[in-house]
Structures are given as structure tokens and as C-alpha cells.
Amino acid sequence: ADPVKIGFLVKQAEEPWFQDEWRYAEQAAKDKGFTLVKIGVPNGEKMMAAIDNLAAQKAQGFVICAPDVKLGKAVERSAKRNNLKVISVDDRLVDGGGKPIESIPHMGISGYAIGKQVGEGIIAEIKARKWSMADVGAIRVAYDQLPTAKERTMGAVDALKAAGFPAANIIDAPQAKTDTENAFNAANIALTKNAKFKHWVAFGLNDEAVLGAVRAAEGRGIKADSMVGVGIGGAKAAENELSKPAATGFFGSVMISAKEHGYQTSVNLYNWITGKGVPPAEVLTKGMLMTRANQADVRKAMGQ
């Protein structure tokens, strides 16, 4: 038979998360002895081109985190046309009506569930610090044009509300772009508008967003003792923050395992192609809240 070649397509190659996934996928390729082709697919058009490209290279399948979950149908169709096997990673693909596409096995996170974990982590810390919820403002660094960003932050919002956090204290800070500076500017305004709160908490779609909010708070003298920011991801940006000599308002990050996503999906696909087994239809991995206190343990538990 032909040597096994699989593609690994991710929506944002520049994001550290996907760099990690690719790294672990490479690991799998070395372990199992197949060829891995990594392509960044920032939009639907590029994604279609990449799938055609894989077919031209005589790959037998690919793992994908698509730039949008609704591209599901398109992925399914072009994979079928090119006779490629597909597994989705991170974000579950859906069809035009929003129903998950059953023919494509999936391993990933539920953005909403991770967001909920963020919210719960924040609540726990509020309680630990014995703050009165009425005195606490919550910044949602929002980027609602990205569906997964919205799911995550809404998960956190729901967790806060469920714990009795006053809905009125949750303030949206929409960022124009998903970088730290834009989060900074957005959070700055939210802080300005609500000088009344004694304490603050912040969450957003990733670590960079929360970092922006933390920096903006510091600029106003709101330091570690009255700020709890919890990010998502747990990669380098969080590590930088959590290993600073003095604690900052960046309290922690819900870490998700790039290793499991990158390595396991590749191995599953390899097995599927070589007839060694069909991958499970859906695996949802869990996130873990990583703080200064448990940093090393969480990293180990996540295999990184």
C-alpha cells in the first residue's frame, strides 16, 4: 500500500495553541511512521484549496479545525469527492441546520463547558477571598463575531449567574481585534464606566484577552489583591504571567490539552486509514484550572 500521509488543517496557524497541536501531531507521525502535512486554513476558501491540495499530494485523510463550524457540509463533501477520511478537532463541525455531522468523528472541547469552568473558578476565588458579590464587577472581554469566543464567554457568564452573581455587574468590553492591546483598550473603558466596584474579575476568549484586562486594571491601581482574571488556553502567555515573581491580577487559566488533541487525533486517523480501528464518534476532553498554586501539577496532568 501507499505510505500513509495525513493532513492537519488548523484555522489559525499563528495561534500558539495550534502550534502546539501541530507539534504533538508531528510526534505521533514520528511514533507511527506516517507523513504529516500541516496547512493553515484561515478561511473557507483557503480550506477548500488545502483539501484539494491534500488530494493532489495523495494523502489519505486529514484532521481539521475548520475556520467555522458551519463549513461542515463543505468539508464532508470535498473529503468524499477526494476520497479522504476526516476527523475534526477542537471545534465540532455542523451542517447548514446546525446539527453535528455524524459522519465526521470528533475530538474536542465544548467551548461552553470550558467557559463554565472559567466562571466556576472565578466564583470559587471570589468566595475564597470573601468578597461580597455586589462589590465585584465582571469584565467580559467580548469578541462575538467569533462563535466559539461567544460560546466560551457566555459559558462563564452563565456560571457566574448560576452562582448568584448579579447580572448587572457583568460588563461587556468588546474588543475590535483579538489581540492584547485591543482587549486593553476595551477593558479600560469598562473600568472607566464602572468606577464604583471595589473588586474586579475578568474573562475572555483566551489568555491574551484576559491579559489585556489585567493590564488595564493595573493601570488604575487595581492589582492582584482585587483582581481575578481567568483565561483559557494555558500556553506561553499564561505561563509568562503565572511565573512572574509577584502575583498579578492574572489568577489562572483553564488549560486545555493540546497534546491530547494533536497526538490522539492523528493516531486515530492513522489507525482508521490503516484499518486498525474506527475512531470514536465523539470525545470531549476536559479543561483544568491552572493557577500559581497548582501550575506544575496541571501541566504534568495535561502531559506538557
Next chain:
Amino acid sequence: MTAYLQFDQVCKFFPGVKALNGVSFSAHAGQVHGLLGENGAGKSTLLKILGGQYKPDGGRLLVGGTERHFTSAKDAIQAGVSIIHQELQYVPELTVAENVLLGRMPTRFGLLDKPKAHRIVAEKLAAIGVDLSPDAKLIDLSIAQRQMVEICKAIMQDAQVIAFDEPTSSLSHRETEILFRLVKELRAEGRTLIYISHRLEELYELCDACTIFRDGRKIVTHDVMGDVPRERLISDMVGRELSDIYDYRERPHGEERLKVDGLNGKHVKGPQSFSVRGGEVLGFFGLVGAGRSELMRLMYNADPRSAGTVTLDGATVATGGPSDAIAAGIVLCPEDRKEQGILATASVAENINISVRRNDLRAGLFLRHKQEAALADEFIARLRIKTPNRQQEIRLLSGGNQQKVILARWLAEPGLKVLILDEPTRGIDVGAKNDIYRIIHEVAERGCCVIVISSELPEVLGISDRVIVMREGEICGELPRAQATETEVLRLALPDSSAPAPAAYIENPRSIA
């Protein structure tokens, strides 16, 4: 004859300028009507109103007896009016045929009929005696050739009224003759022609009647041009008496200061040499494309040279670019003011000061605004540049006044040793010409070298101490003032001057060097 074209109390105001202030006159079919006036008198503005480019602020315009209110150039064209503008309006990347037929390209089944376009333009060009391929791009033509294309374009519109705005300012002898013949033919066909020029001889040769403008007002209309004495025209135009406009004065010539040795480059045929003495005014004459501008550009480091040196007062001039030439004291006022001269959106003052700023108008890094202003005002006054103030954007000035500003830039240059003027009086009125000639003589009297390129033979003869004639890219002869007569110079300049000229008149230019 009836008045085919009639202006009645036409007014046009710009901020700070009354360009036309109640002008009335009429022109008849089968007549060439000349318009004269100082730079900025309002002549071009009047044509722009006629061509639908400007809306008048007052007054009426009647064409063929009906009052017209043009809102665009298209309206004017449709009413049978076509204008050859002072600032040439061509599309550089399109071909001659495409430019000539712009807006009226022939089509077949909805597609361009290129063969037909080629054919009719070629025919027209041949008919008027212009030797140009319809497929040449305008960008590859000389200014004179572009001007001929513009003329052809206007004529092909087959308009009843055709207005020429200084058409000869960039034409040389041969094209001028073609143009004159054309104008006369059009007159014979009974069209109404308007003709603007600063060259009085032309007006006398062509025009049946003329109207004189000053400061936006009509001074007088002469119904019969031939009877009006030259002095009368000039004094009506400039408001003062002028006897000898060239104002030539004998002056002693010093040592040889500038030496050009074996200069060679693109568009020049073989190495060229000549020299100029301090206090000398050297005229360069030749037909269009004779290579005068190219030779000067080589000397000025504006184009790369393939060989040769330029020596000034014994020192070799560096070849890094125009800035090196200027640093050595050589300045060149280019021939094409629009492309090479003006900074269109900058003010008059900035346009005058740009090069002077290098060393004179600065204190260390900083500009000296007061001195800049003073210098600008000085030259605005000296050259009688008509502008509401020194802050006016230069593009809003009349053509002749723009030319004066560019001249002022070079005349103001402090370390001046060699002044090269390429067609300096293009589009300039008689009074201002006189001013410029006076300045040229002043500069020479300071001991500087002056080189004047001109296609106007009387001008070259009138102001030069010595004349060099170029032909087909090389220097082909040289005449001292005393021997430089019209016939001699032309004989050298024309291609078929087979008979050798008397040895006394023509020295081999290479042996001079």
C-alpha cells in the same frame, strides 16, 4: 459677416481674482480673431468658459446666435466648439489615434473599429502634413509632437468654432508653418477661429481682427488687425511703452569659465563639446528634437551620460545628479514646466524657494520663513507675477505666470555661475519677456555664463552674443552675433543644408573645445 460667436459682459471670479470682469466682443465666421493680453489677463479663462469647463459668474455666451449654457465640455463639443488648451490635455499611455479620437472612437458591432481609427487618423495626419504614426504612444513623443496631436484632435471634431490657446509656444518653425496653413484653410472654410498668442508676428500674419485684454477687462477690439501699429498693441497690452524688447547691450566677456568636453549620452549623436566665457550669453538654436534639451540635461546630470566632462572655472563638476551641478553653481530651468517644473499643489513662494533653500534660506536644519517670504515677494514684484498672494497654489496661476515663477526659482539662486534656460519665454507676454531679457543681461553682467535654448529665432538672435546651432543630435555650427542672421542660422539648422557655409562663419565646434 454676422457675429457667429458672441461674448456679452462675461464675468468669472476666483477667490481673490477677478479673472474676467464684464468682457464683451464678437467673432465672425470666416475670421481669425486674435486675443492678446498680459499673462493672467484672462484669455485662457475665457476659452475655458467657451469650452464648457467653467461656468461664467455673469454674462452671456452666444454661439451661432443662440444663447448657450454649457455645463460640461461635452456640451460645448456638441454645440460645435472645440478648444486647444494651453495646458495640453492628452492621455500619455494611449496612442495618437486613441487620443485624437478620445470620446469618439469608431465602433463596429459594439467593438472598437481599430483599423478604421488607424485609417482615419493616418489620413488626417497626412492631410495636414504631420509625419506621425497613429500607433505611437503620446508618452514617447516630444512636446511639439504632442501639441500637433492636440491640434489634430481639435480639428477632427469638425467644429464650427475652433479656439487655439498659445498653440505655437512649444512648436518650432516647421510645425508652426503647418499650423498656419491649417488655420488659413479653416478660415477659408468659413469657420470661426479664436487665436491666442504672445507672438505679435503670428497675430499679424494670421488674424483678421483682435481683442486686447488687461486685468480681466477688455481694452479694445480692432476690427482690422493689419492697420494697428505694433507699438499700439504692446502699450494696450502691458500698459506701458516698450521700444526694443531684447534690450541687448554690448558687454565685455571674461575668461572661458564653462567647458563642456566630449559629452555623450542617449539622444545625442557622438561626443559634443563647447565652452562659454564669463559674461557671455550663448544661444542654442535648432529644430524640434535637435537635441538641445538633451545636451543640457546631460550637462546638468539630469540624465546619465556615457562620456565627457564638464569643467567650471577649472574644476570638474561632479556627476552624482542635478544637486551636484547646482552645488557647483550650474542651474537649469527645464523646458516642460508642467512635468519638470512646478510643484502643482505647493504655493508660489515654495515653488520659488525650493532650490534656494539648500543653502541660503536655512539656519542649520531650519527654514527662515521671513527671508523666504521676502525673496518670494521680491520676485513676484520683479517679474510682475500675477497672483493674489505668495501663498496661492501655483496650479491656479495662468500659464505664463507659472513660467515666471519657475524662472524666478532659478534667477534667485544665489551661487549662480552658469544659468541654463531651456525655452524660458514659452508662453510669456511681451512685457515680461522684456523683464526676463533684462535679468538675463544683468546675470551676464555679473560675469556669469548664460545659455539660452530657444526655438524662437528672433529671440535667439536678439539676446545672444554667440549662437550654436544643433541638428539631429549634434552641434553643427556656431556663429558670433555679428554673423548670426536669420538665413544663416536656419541654413545650418535645416537638414538639407548641403552646401558648406562660408568657413569664416562656421568653425568646427569640436575644435573650439
Next chain:
Amino acid sequence: MNVSQLNPAAPTSRPLISRQWLSEYSMPLAYVVLFAVLAATVENFFSLTNVVGLMLSVAQIGMVACTMMLCLASRDFDLSVGSTIAFAGVLGAIVMEQSGSVTLAIGAGLAAGALIGACNGVLIAYLRVNALIATLATMLMVRGLAFIVSKGQAVGINSDAFIAFGDERFFGMPLPVLVCGLCFLVFGVLLNQTVFGRNTLAIGGNPEAARLAGVRVERLRVWIFLLQGLVTAMAGLILASRITSGQPNAAQGFELDVISACVLGGVSLQGGKARIFGVLIGVLIMGTVENVMNLMDVDAFYQYLMRGVILLVAVLLDQLKTRGERR
């Protein structure tokens, strides 16, 4: 004065002709050479599937580059094409799902595109807003509209008829590629063989001259933008059908790709110069570079570097060629 001096375009001597020929065909030639080299050295490059895939990957850019060429040729600029692609796709998808009619969906998308283009045109030609700012503003507004009508979510398409639009193949060629080819044909003819094209070049080369010659400059500019909107919307609909959904954040940065392809193809940003053949080559170069880098599994970060280098090399080569022509 001899004839050749008065008449620069008269039967010129040999070397000039070959120079002109070179300058005319050097880009295509260079591309052919590039293609041959790649075919020989890069595995899987020269296969039917890959070449078709390559063409498919540039089909959208190609279509829009055709009209962008006109736009640039007339000395304008359009940054709003990426947003228009997204909006037309989203709108088409919504109408499709609501009405179930493919005709209606396509009609709505095209109409929206034409409207956006016409607005740009009116802003720029009649209200004299700077083209960069005007189309930047429409880019933002149209993107906003795309998000608003879709509530920020991709709109799925289930209609097979609509999907076929981007999927169908004739003689092995996918419909989008055929449509793109058609665009090159139509706009090539429009540019070179019609009054429309000449006038476009004229207003790019010297708007004042065009106006004085009686060209209705403003109207023409509006038409150019309208066409641009129309073709862009078509590209958007095709994209939506290919990816079976209307994506409000599709085609971000698309405008720069299209403009680069045009400039690479020798279209001048100063207006007045355009060659349809050049644009085709520009588009192909962009697509080929991307394709080959993916085939060779070039690291994502190094892809940035490579794309930059290749862009530079391409224009530098072009530059060297025209060097001799300058004075």
C-alpha cells in the same frame, strides 16, 4: 531632421521590436518557465487534480481581479471587495434558506453587490470622497451588515441546486474555474476592444483630458464600481456554494490579495495602464506560490517569509526588464 526622429513609432529598427516583444511577453514567459521548473521538481505538482485544484483556489481572486483591473486602470481603488464577498454569500444563503429559490438567492446577492458597488462609485465620482477612505468605510459597513444580518453566525446552505453552482464540473473543469475564465475573456474584450475600456484607461491616464474630450467621467466611474460589485458578489455566491454556507467573516484581507495580483500583473496604481494577460499571470503566480508551498509542506511561519520574497522577486524581475526603457 530625418523621419525616424519625427516619427518615433514608425517602422522601428529590429532591436526595439524584440525589446517590445520581450516587455510584452516576459511575464507569461517567466511564468511558463516557473511552471516547467516546478513541474519537474515538485512532486505531485504537475497532475490534473493539482492543476485543477490550483485553478479552483484562485478562481475567486481571478474573477474579482478582472474588475479590480478596470478600477485601478481608472486610477481608483477598492478595499471593499472582501466584505462584499462575505455579504453577498451571507445574503444569498439567507434568501436561499428562507425562500428556497436559487434564482431569488442569486438575484439578491448580485443586486446587493451591484448596489454596494454603485454606492462606492457615487461616493467617489460624484461626492469626490477619496477612494481609499470611501471603500474603507464601505468595507467596514458592509462587513458590519454581514454580521448583523447573520447575527454573526455562518448561514448554512442545504439546497443541492445552490451547492451544485460551485461544485459542478464540465469536462473536468469546475464551474468556478469556467466562470473565472469567462470573466477574463469578457473583461479582456471590454478592456481592449471597446470604447468602455479605452475611456477607462483614458480617465486613469488623465481624467481632465478625458472630460474635456467629452467622456462622461463620473458616470463611467460609477459603472466600473458597479461592475466590480456585481462580479464580486458573484464570487461571493460561488464561494458560499463551494463552502455550503454564507460566512460573515469570509474573505478578510481578500482585497490586498486581489490588488497585489493586479499590480504583479503590471497594472499601475497611478492609473492608465492595464493588461488583462498580466493580471491573469499575476493571479496564477499568487496561486502557484501558495499551492507549491503547501505541497512542499513549508512551515506556516516560513510561508509568510516566502510569500514576501516571491512577491519581491516577481516585481524586481519586472522592474529590471523595464529598467532599460526608462530614460
Next chain:
Amino acid sequence: MNVSQLNPAAPTSRPLISRQWLSEYSMPLAYVVLFAVLAATVENFFSLTNVVGLMLSVAQIGMVACTMMLCLASRDFDLSVGSTIAFAGVLGAIVMEQSGSVTLAIGAGLAAGALIGACNGVLIAYLRVNALIATLATMLMVRGLAFIVSKGQAVGINSDAFIAFGDERFFGMPLPVLVCGLCFLVFGVLLNQTVFGRNTLAIGGNPEAARLAGVRVERLRVWIFLLQGLVTAMAGLILASRITSGQPNAAQGFELDVISACVLGGVSLQGGKARIFGVLIGVLIMGTVENVMNLMDVDAFYQYLMRGVILLVAVLLDQLKTRGERR
């Protein structure tokens, strides 16, 4: 004809002065009015913290807009500034962490910026590559480099001395804002009071004329780009210190923001025209719009729409003003 016409240099008449005055100061005036209205109507807008926050949010754009103004004034264009910001920040952070020396870190960042700028300049001025393509290429390459040197990861900064650079306040004003103010001052003087500025405008107005008038056009253009690179790198370092890390994907799309601010401020893309005051207003308008929309809780999707509308309104107002001057 009155005296002022006959004697052109004489003091001009009243109406002209007021028209000129209007055209000169209408933008600042409009901004003051806008500011006052917002202060009166939008809660929290007119507070020290908010105004300082607003200024902080545009500090980076402001700095780079100063040099972009020079670049546009000389009829050039620079798309690479966003990437340069990211690269300088990343490089600074890496050098900081490796060497522990703030001076070295800042030096390295600035040197890199200057080098990038100089490369752009040489490509454009000497090798005559189209500015759009040249800087698009450097934009891609420099972004690639930023990813490569950082391996795609944010580089953390722990040095307090470095962080102070973006955090320190003097008289309540954060250092970045002060630096930005200084830039406006320095480049304002450079533009209006020095030979450098005048020559920049001259080559923008007519490069050939400037060359013939003795301006060393190529050298000057390289200098302009070099300055641009330098200031951009400084902005990048300040950004890195503000967010306590060098982020390789920072400042994407930054170039368009900067260019819009300039154009909004009346800098002509055709070159030859620039006003530092206008640029300041352009920058402030952009920042204020964003700030107010967030203060008023405008939905993210409608923010796109609003930003587009406001951009248009601003230039249309400016347009109306100059309308009267035409024809």
C-alpha cells in the same frame, strides 16, 4: 480690478482670509464641537481617566501616523508598520530576557525597525519597486520573522525597568502618551520648519521637478522610510512594555488604521500635502469614535457599521468645505 489684484503680494482682502482660516481650522473646530457634544451627552466621557484612556488607546497609532504622514506626503505608502510593531516588540522582549539589559533590548528593537525601514526605502527609491508591493512584501516577511524568532509564542517580559517604559506616568500622563505628543511636536517641526520637511513635500508634489531642483530624491526617501521604521519600532517596544510581552501577532491591520487617520487628517495620497495638525485630529477622531461606542455599549456588529459611517461623514464634511473652492 482692485489693488489687491494689481499688487499681488499686498495684504489680502477679508473674505479670503476667513475662507482660508475656515479651511485651515475647520477640522480642529469640528473636533472641538464633537468633543463638547460628547462631553455633554455621553456619561463618563468627560472624565480625566477616560480622556487619558482615550489618548493611551491612540498613542501607538499617533506615533506612527507622524511618520506615515511624511511617507504619504512624499507620495509613498507603507503597509509594513503593523508587522514592524510586532517584530520590534518580540525582538525587544527576547533580547531583554536573554541579556537582562533594557538598553540593549531597546537598542535592538530600534535598530531592527530602522533596518526594515531602510530596506523598504532602498527597494522603493533605488530599485523602484512599487511602494504597495514592496511594503506588502516586507509586511509578510517581517511578520514571518516575528513568528519565527518567537516560535509563534508570546515572549514574556519580567523586567520592571522595561515595563516602566510603558507604565510610568508624569503629571498623570502615561509615558506612551507623552512620547506620542513629543512625536507630534518633533515631526510637526520637521514638516513645517525644516528643509527636510519641505523637500519631502516637494518630492511628493513632483519628484522630477524636485530632482531637477537639486533635491536628492532617493536619499531623502530612504531617510523617510528609515525614520518610519524607527518610530514604528519604538511604538512596538512601548506596546510590548504595556502588555508586558512581545506578541508576534500584535497589530494586525494596524497599517490601515494609521493610513486612514492620516487621510482623515487631510494628507493626500497623491502626495505633496500634509498637515500635522490634521493628522492629530484624524487620530483623535478614530480614537474617540471607538471610545464612545464602547462607552455607549454599541453592539460589536453595529460598531463596524458606525465606524464606516463616521469615517464617511468626516471626509464628506471635509469635502463639502473644499467644495466651494473648486471650479
